[in-house]
Amino acid sequence: MTSRDRVAVLHGVNLDQLGRRDPGHYGALTLDQLERRISEFAAGLGLRVQFFQTNHEGEFVEYLHRASELADALILNPGAWTHYSWAIRDALEIAKLPSVEVHLSDVHAREEWRQLSVIRELCVATVAGKGPDGYREALERVREALQSPPREDSAA
Ligand code: DQA
Numbered sequence: 001m002t003s004r005d006r007v008a009v010l011h012g013v014n015l016d017q018l019g020r021r022d023p024g025h026y027g028a029l030t031l032d033q034l035e036r037r038i039s040e041f042a043a044g045l046g047l048r049v050q051f052f053q054t055n056h057e058g059e060f061v062e063y064l065h066r067a068s069e070l071a072d073a074l075i076l077n078p079g080a081w082t083h084y085s086w087a088i089r090d091a092l093e094i095a096k097l098p099s100v101e102v103h104l105s106d107v108h109a110r111e112e113w114r115q116l117s118v119i120r121e122l123c124v125a126t127v128a129g130k131g132p133d134g135y136r137e138a139l140e141r142v143r144e145a146l147q148s149p150p151r152e153d154s155a156a
Helices: 031-045 057-070 079-083 086-095 133-147
Strands: 006-011 048-053 073-077 099-103 125-128
Touching (some): 073 133
Parallel strands (some): 006 073
């Protein structure tokens, strides 16, 4: 079996502004620093990561359209799009890849409008409120999902 170890980590709207956003919710790391941390976690777990960030919803959607050619699994922090972008939800459904949703902040303990995630039901797990370490947990969940046989391989 060819190794399935390619993980795309997608950061959505305003995540490029980490370091300038409320450190009480998002910590002090910049996106570059966060991505370096995620790369270290991934190397420790034997996974290969690639990163994508955009502030444009259509670009996020188009990345998801290509995702199955680029990666074996996804980790997504779509930022505020999480809470209302049905277009991103539909594109994630098209990608058909094992996916984990991550939020740096504890969205469950914040404003009511952050309680809805339109992607949650398509993800094998949601990790929120654990800061950068949440990405390690997400990578672990992705690795578990990649180690279980893909759906089309399983016996009927
Ligand atoms: C976020 C939480 C979202 O509610 C918010 O809009 C973000 C970041 C997080 O990582 O905690 O931009 O996804």
